[in-house]
Every structure is written in structure tokens, then in C-alpha cells.
Amino acid sequence: MQRIAKILNLEIVEIMPIVRLEGQDIPLSPEQASTDESVINTLLPYYPNLAGAEIQREIRGEQEYILITQRVGTKGNAKLLAALVQSPEQLNPAWELSLQLNALQRQERLSLDLLLALQPEIQRAIAVGEEDALFAFSTAQRLKDAPPLASPLPILGI
Incomplete structure (x- = not known):
């Protein structure tokens, strides 16, 4: 990407480095791209999982590309995932009844x-149904409260 400035009728073309991250090309100023640390600090507010990411630089022609690869780690809320995995696979008795x-x-x-x-079966189904509804509500609330995490893959079709 180029940034053009005119100084004293001279045209100065400044090549802006491009960060490739999650299928996106993000142009940065030369100051923002001067060091790996400054690249991470510039993008960290928008991509919180970049801390500890791997950075590679390559030049193609006159263009500098900065390739960022996030390191694989645990994602999401482990407690929430464990609760979902441990939950029984059953049809809600109220729905079945x-x-x-x-x-x-x-x-x-x-x-x-x-x-x-x-x-008696109707009362039991109501009690279990209310319990399941409370569990679903608390699970949804925990999902809403979980911090957002960037996907390592681009979302297609949007």
C-alpha cells in the first residue's frame, strides 16, 4: 500500500507495510511496523489473542508483508466447556411429555x-423442565460473559 505526500512539488511515495492476520490485510504506518513489539502493541486492542504471536517479515518487490500467526493455546472458557460436555444428552421430559x-x-x-x-409424571416433567431452563439460562449468561476471542480462521460468507 502506498501513502503519497507532496512536498515542494515533489511527490514522495511511502510504501506502507501490510500485516496479514486472519485472512485480512491491514496496512500500518512505518512507525507502527518498525518493530515486532510495536506491531503487536498497535493491534492488541483489536486482537487480544496476539500476545505471544509469531511474527514473520518478508519483502516482495517493494512491499513489506508482516505475517502474524497466533500460537495455538486453550481457547474459551474451560469451565463452561467442561459443564457442557458433562451435561446429559436427553430430551427435556416436559417436551417429551x-x-x-x-x-x-x-x-x-x-x-x-x-x-x-x-x-405425578406431569409434575416431575415440570420440575425437570424448569431446572433445565435455569441451566440453559445460566449457560447462556456464562457464554455472554465470556471474553471474546478472535478466530484463527476467517469467517466465510459474511
Whole structure:
């Protein structure tokens, strides 16, 4: 990338270094790109995972490219991931019971006597359903509160 300045009717072309990061080309001023540390300090507010990234410089023609590779490490909230992995794989009993009751109603086999007989199961399904809803809400809140992390891959289609 070039930055052009006119001084005393002389045209001065300054080649701006380009950072290649996560599939993006980011032009920096020569001052920002003067050292690896200044490159990281310039981009760190926008890419918090750059601390400790690997930097390579290469010149192609007159253009300087600064290639940044983030080091692989743990990403995300490990406690949250562990909780999700440990959570049981099951259909919410309230949803399952709702499907059964709807099927009985379509078959015209749902009666007041049957609903009264199913009361303990209905109460259990309600309790488990409320517990699952609370767990889902707290999980969503923990996801919202987790710090954002840049993806090492570009997001396609946006």
C-alpha cells in the first residue's frame, strides 16, 4: 500500500507495510511496523489473542508483508466447556411429555382420568423442565460473559 505526500512539488511515495492476520490485510504506518513489539502493541486492542504471536517479515518487490500467526493455546472458557460436555444428552421430559399428550389428543385418547393419572409424571416433567431452563439460562449468561476471542480462521460468507 502506498501513502503519497507532496512536498515542494515533489511527490514522495511511502510504501506502507501490510500485516496479514486472519485472512485480512491491514496496512500500518512505518512507525507502527518498525518493530515486532510495536506491531503487536498497535493491534492488541483489536486482537487480544496476539500476545505471544509469531511474527514473520518478508519483502516482495517493494512491499513489506508482516505475517502474524497466533500460537495455538486453550481457547474459551474451560469451565463452561467442561459443564457442557458433562451435561446429559436427553430430551427435556416436559417436551417429551408434551409430544406424548399431543399424540394422545390427536388419537382422541386423552381424557381427564388419564390426565389425573399422569399428574405425578406431569409434575416431575415440570420440575425437570424448569431446572433445565435455569441451566440453559445460566449457560447462556456464562457464554455472554465470556471474553471474546478472535478466530484463527476467517469467517466465510459474511
